[in-house]
Amino acid sequence: MSDSAQYARRTHHFFDADAGPVVRPYAMTRGRTSSATRHRLDLIALVVPEDAADDPGRDQLLSPEHVEIVERCGDTPQSIAELAATLDLPVGVVRVLVGDLVEDALVHVTRPVPPAELPDVSILREVINGLRAL
Amino acid sequence: MVFGRSSRRTPPVEPVTLKILVAGGFGVGKTTLVGAVSEIRPLRTEETLSEAGRPVDDTEGVEQKTTTTVAMDFGRITLREDLVLYLFGTPGQDRFWFLWDELAQGALGAVVLADTRRLEDCFGAIDYFERRAIPFAVAVNCFEGAGRFPAERVRAALDLDSEVPLLMCDARQRESAKEVLVAVVEHALARADRRREHATT
Secondary structure: OOOHHHHHHHOOOOHHHHHHHOHHHHHHHOOOOOOOOOOOOOOOEEEEEEEHHHHHHHHOOEEEOHHHHHHHHHHHEEEHHHHHHHOOOOOOHHHHHHHHHHHHHEEEEEEOOOOOOOHHHHHHHHHHHHHHOO | OOOOOOOOOOOOOOEEEEEEEEOOEEEOOOHHHHHHHHOOOOEOOOEEOOHHHHHOOOOOOOOOOOOOEEOEEEEEEEEOOOOEEEEEEEOOOOHHHHHHHHHHHHOEEEEEEHHHHHHHHHHHHHHHHHHHHOOOEEEHHHHOOOOOOOHHHHHHHHHOOOOOOOOEOOOOOOOHHHHHHHHHHHHHHHHHHHHHHHHHH
């Protein structure tokens, strides 16, 4: 089984990013695993900055991750899933951080259509047309 | 860096966001299908299978596959400025079923990818969507070297309802992946129309 020996050797060497984060993910949330916001943030909920986020002085009260979230959402609102991907953070951590920003009224979060109301026929037609036009 | 955000542009549009799930067995091509149509490189949380994972992850018939998606991968398609579709690949192994409920919440539909060499791998996904009345389409990913079967035989083997779309696809091809997604949404639309008729009559 030379294959599996090679396999084992390969998986035992971790360098750089492969070795995992230097700071444990939930250290950024100061150990919190849930946020104070009432509703759970959906993976496709979009984070939209409020005008208050433009105040430059705000940055000093926020962690670098908070600031980065606000900045990334400035031009195009980003979903929770996208933020987790681009910041390379677990979704749970991003939920807590976005929850902080919602509490501080620096961002608001769009609410995806509740399951019971889906599917809206006109939206489905638009999706089909949009896909065909890709 | 205080000057970055001080020139405020017009408030960004707040698009409607929708999601479609891509489910199916381990190694069936979910990530490939998402990547074929997504405008962003799919977020991947793939980890090389460890020795410890071997007894659990059966790679028989897909020996070439050395990594598996253990969390989820997703892609984005901006259909219009105000309409964005996200595709989420569901975790391939049964031990990650607990992640499905969150993903399925509010999904407009699902794709179940099937491999004719390991058809039984997608039974779980089909069962899951049937029970929750989530509209889905079955797409047979036509692997090279896998036997080709007529759609009716696959349909019979899966014991699918006649209304469930079943199509052959190549998950690597953008056009093919698009066709699969259109089939899912059309199915969801047909079902919504029927429900509406029931409501008015």
